[in-house]
Amino acid sequence: MKLPLGYLYSATYAGIRQVEKDDLALIVSGLPAAAAAVFTQNRVQAAPVELCRRHLRVSHGLVGAILVNAGNANCATRTGHAVALAICKAAARVLRLPVSQVLSASTGVIGVELEPKEIIRALPGLAASLHPGRFEAAARAIMTTDLVPKTAFAETVLRRGAVRVAGMTKGSGMIHPQMATTLGFVMTDAVLSGVELRAMLKRTVERSYNRLSVDGDTSTNDTLVLMANGASGARPEKRELARVEEAVAEVMESLARAIARDGEGARKLVTIVVTGASSDDAAARLARSIANSPLVKTAIAGSDPNWGRILCAAGNAGVAFDPARTDIALQNVMVCRGGVAAPFSEEALKGKLGSPDCEIQLAIRGKGKGAARFWTCDFTEGYIRINASYRT
Amino acid sequence: MKLPLGYLYSATYAGIRQVEKDDLALIVSGLPAAAAAVFTQNRVQAAPVELCRRHLRVSHGLVGAILVNAGNANCATRTGHAVALAICKAAARVLRLPVSQVLSASTGVIGVELEPKEIIRALPGLAASLHPGRFEAAARAIMTTDLVPKTAFAETVLRRGAVRVAGMTKGSGMIHPQMATTLGFVMTDAVLSGVELRAMLKRTVERSYNRLSVDGDTSTNDTLVLMANGASGARPEKRELARVEEAVAEVMESLARAIARDGEGARKLVTIVVTGASSDDAAARLARSIANSPLVKTAIAGSDPNWGRILCAAGNAGVAFDPARTDIALQNVMVCRGGVAAPFSEEALKGKLGSPDCEIQLAIRGKGKGAARFWTCDFTEGYIRINASYRT
Numbered sequence: 001m002k003l004p005l006g007y008l009y010s011a012t013y014a015g016i017r018q019v020e021k022d023d024l025a026l027i028v029s030g031l032p033a034a035a036a037a038v039f040t041q042n043r044v045q046a047a048p049v050e051l052c053r054r055h056l057r058v059s060h061g062l063v064g065a066i067l068v069n070a071g072n073a074n075c076a077t078r079t080g081h082a083v084a085l086a087i088c089k090a091a092a093r094v095l096r097l098p099v100s101q102v103l104s105a106s107t108g109v110i111g112v113e114l115e116p117k118e119i120i121r122a123l124p125g126l127a128a129s130l131h132p133g134r135f136e137a138a139a140r141a142i143m144t145t146d147l148v149p150k151t152a153f154a155e156t157v158l159r160r161g162a163v164r165v166a167g168m169t170k171g172s173g174m175i176h177p178q179m180a181t182t183l184g185f186v187m188t189d190a191v192l193s194g195v196e197l198r199a200m201l202k203r204t205v206e207r208s209y210n211r212l213s214v215d216g217d218t219s220t221n222d223t224l225v226l227m228a229n230g231a232s233g234a235r236p237e238k239r240e241l242a243r244v245e246e247a248v249a250e251v252m253e254s255l256a257r258a259i260a261r262d263g264e265g266a267r268k269l270v271t272i273v274v275t276g277a278s279s280d281d282a283a284a285r286l287a288r289s290i291a292n293s294p295l296v297k298t299a300i301a302g303s304d305p306n307w308g309r310i311l312c313a314a315g316n317a318g319v320a321f322d323p324a325r326t327d328i329a330l331q332n333v334m335v336c337r338g339g340v341a342a343p344f345s346e347e348a349l350k351g352k353l354g355s356p357d358c359e360i361q362l363a364i365r366g367k368g369k370g371a372a373r374f375w376t377c378d379f380t381e382g383y384i385r386i387n388a389s390y391r392t
Numbered sequence: 393m394k395l396p397l398g399y400l401y402s403a404t405y406a407g408i409r410q411v412e413k414d415d416l417a418l419i420v421s422g423l424p425a426a427a428a429a430v431f432t433q434n435r436v437q438a439a440p441v442e443l444c445r446r447h448l449r450v451s452h453g454l455v456g457a458i459l460v461n462a463g464n465a466n467c468a469t470r471t472g473h474a475v476a477l478a479i480c481k482a483a484a485r486v487l488r489l490p491v492s493q494v495l496s497a498s499t500g501v502i503g504v505e506l507e508p509k510e511i512i513r514a515l516p517g518l519a520a521s522l523h524p525g526r527f528e529a530a531a532r533a534i535m536t537t538d539l540v541p542k543t544a545f546a547e548t549v550l551r552r553g554a555v556r557v558a559g560m561t562k563g564s565g566m567i568h569p570q571m572a573t574t575l576g577f578v579m580t581d582a583v584l585s586g587v588e589l590r591a592m593l594k595r596t597v598e599r600s601y602n603r604l605s606v607d608g609d610t611s612t613n614d615t616l617v618l619m620a621n622g623a624s625g626a627r628p629e630k631r632e633l634a635r636v637e638e639a640v641a642e643v644m645e646s647l648a649r650a651i652a653r654d655g656e657g658a659r660k661l662v663t664i665v666v667t668g669a670s671s672d673d674a675a676a677r678l679a680r681s682i683a684n685s686p687l688v689k690t691a692i693a694g695s696d697p698n699w700g701r702i703l704c705a706a707g708n709a710g711v712a713f714d715p716a717r718t719d720i721a722l723q724n725v726m727v728c729r730g731g732v733a734a735p736f737s738e739e740a741l742k743g744k745l746g747s748p749d750c751e752i753q754l755a756i757r758g759k760g761k762g763a764a765r766f767w768t769c770d771f772t773e774g775y776i777r778i779n780a781s782y783r784t
Contacts (some may be wrong), residue, residue, distance in 0.1 A: 308502025
């Protein structure tokens with residue numbers, strides 16, 4: 001898969017993590033890129049999130065570089081703002097960019113002071129090793145409890161030439177929809193204006209990152225940046241914009257699915273499809289309530305076709321629907337028809353639920369056209385093991 | 393502890409559970425009791441919940457008997473309504489009560505038809521063994537995944553004599569606030585009107601069952617009934633009403649705490665105290681968000697003083713507060729002052745968090761007077777084990 005033109009990446013170990021594993025990544029666009037971003041809606045916001053907002057305002061949405069560290073969230077610390085600014089300034093100096101065109105993002109433990117010295121010392125080496133081919137290395141460096149790096153790619157050919165989209169993301173816990181969950185960086189070489197980019201991000205985040213939940217918790221650091229540097233030279237015609245948006249959405253949905261599949265302790269990606277609701281929003285709320293139910297998620301972990309819990313979770317969504325007109329299928333096997341049990345082979349379905357890909361379909365019969373797709377993971381003892389001992 | 397006068401209890405095994413353990417309980421008031429009740433707010437409501445509402449309406453809030461079964465929720469079944477009505481009718485016949493003065497409640501698996509025959513066959517024996525001293529036996533019969541029966545008692549002496557309050561409850565999973573979570577039956581022998589009782593229930597449920605969360609899931613069958621049969625002969629004077637309400641609240645808070653302590657897989661009761669919020673409601677929302685965070689609850693399971701997760705969970709409550717004026721203490725040890733780390737001995741605090749009673753205090757400094765107390769439990773691998781295999 002070809003990467004978008006005009007972007008360079010690098011990664012290094014700057015001593016932020018205790019284990020010697022890359023913990024600092026740099027993404028640079030040769031031409032300053034138009035950018036749009038969404039951030040956590042948590043009331044407690046990390047220093048780099050606040051600095052990102054300010055820089056995007058001051059630069060009128062132009063981004064030259066993003067510096068990302070793992071191992072420390074730079075949140076709820078005395079020196080957070082000074083540190084975030086210091087590392088952005090140092091990166092701007094090394095890369096000869098206006099400081100407002102440098103964003104930073106951090107992920108890791110909250111409440112521990114982040115030491116800027118080693119990051120600043122690592123910057124010249126990081127800049128010297130920038131290379132288009134270091135994309136995967138950068139995706140690896142931003143991981144925390146992630147087991148695998150998460151990347152996705154798409155390409156679409158416009159009248160004026162091909163444009164490419166690539167994304168990297170991290171996150172496997174503290175994942176909840178309704179925010180730019182986790183860290184995500186999506187690059188395209190299409191020629192797009194800031195206005196086009198912001199509208200595109202709003203719609204694509206709604207059907208990808210906002211349809212994702214691992215544990216219902218939301219981080220203080222969530223950041224998703226979409227950049228378009230125009231390096232392909234191809235400006236989409238008006239009727240082609242939807243194709244570019246589709247490529248961006250494809251990358252973002254793929255990244256969101258990758259996060260759900262790598263959810264802490266997860267063994268299964270669970271896709272929830274709701275149809276027949278009164279609106280897409282109502283469908284999304286029903287799907288989210290099912291995705292957030294620990295009882296549904298433990299049943300999936302146990303390959304138990306316990307549809308009563310699914311119906312019950314839907315009932316908790318705060319959405320009006322008629323249980324007596326509701327059908328539920330698991331792995332395309334109907335288990336509940338009109339709100340009561342449908343006959344099915346328990347043993348056969350248990351086997352099918354052993355798959356690493358499980359699908360829950362909830363269909364409300366009637367005139368409603370609202371539909372939504374939502375991703376989560378199963379809920380296993382591994383989640384508890386990881387989180388009962390993450391910090392110490 | 394003396395039980396309220398004028399109530400009789402019994403329990404038996406009616407073959408609803410697979411294991412031979414009492415699964416049918418009967419609570420009878422010799423004099424028809426004034427009653428108030430709250431029910432689940434789930435959109436999917438079990439047949440007995442709907443029947444309870446109807447009977448309370450028809451009887452103008454008078455209750456003579458409550459029949460409770462465990463092992464089957466009588467929810468999302470073809471025959472649910474007919475079965476609920478049939479067993480209420482049979483009980484009314486045996487007890488010589490108008491059918492509208494008989495309530496029923498069910499708990500257990502959803503979506504499996506409840507067979508009324510064996511329940512109806514058990515009723516004459518159940519009625520014959522009614523006795524004030526069978527209170528604990530009834531409390532045991534309504535258990536599902538509960539490890540211990542849950543009862544609480546209070547007494548207060550009024551000018552016209554002593555009045556007593558006794559409560560029993562069940563529940564250890566699918567527990568979430570904002571509803572009459574789980575099954576609960578609270579009896580008093582005070583002389584109280586339906587109007588007084590309803591006002592009292594509204595306020596006391598708000599500070600007990602609505603301040604409780606085990607897993608954020610809400611059942612289809614949640615039912616809490618408060619009854620006053622007047623058998624003490626003591627009608628509280630106007631200025632004494634608050635004392636009776638306090639006794640009721642004491643019983644209900646004790647029951648709510650017992651549910652949290654017995655949360656599925658739980659090893660610790662976690663009490664969350666929020667002070668300094670803009671209102672009691674804002675404080676309750678902050679406390680609820682902390683109580684519902686799997687990351688906070690796994691940290692408590694691991695005795696890990698990870699206050700960053702607590703601050704982060706508070707930030708997700710949708711409530712305005714200033715993190716920079718927020719202090720957090722665990723087991724009365726200050727771990728976060730003004731939104732940043734306070735010095736504390738990690739090792740000593742880890743030891744203190746090993747206690748079966750953990751307290752999280754979040755104090756916002758300023759003019760706010762809003763406060764709330766909330767109960768939950770730690771989140772362990774046991775929860776997953778229990779719920780990955782409950783049904784099958």
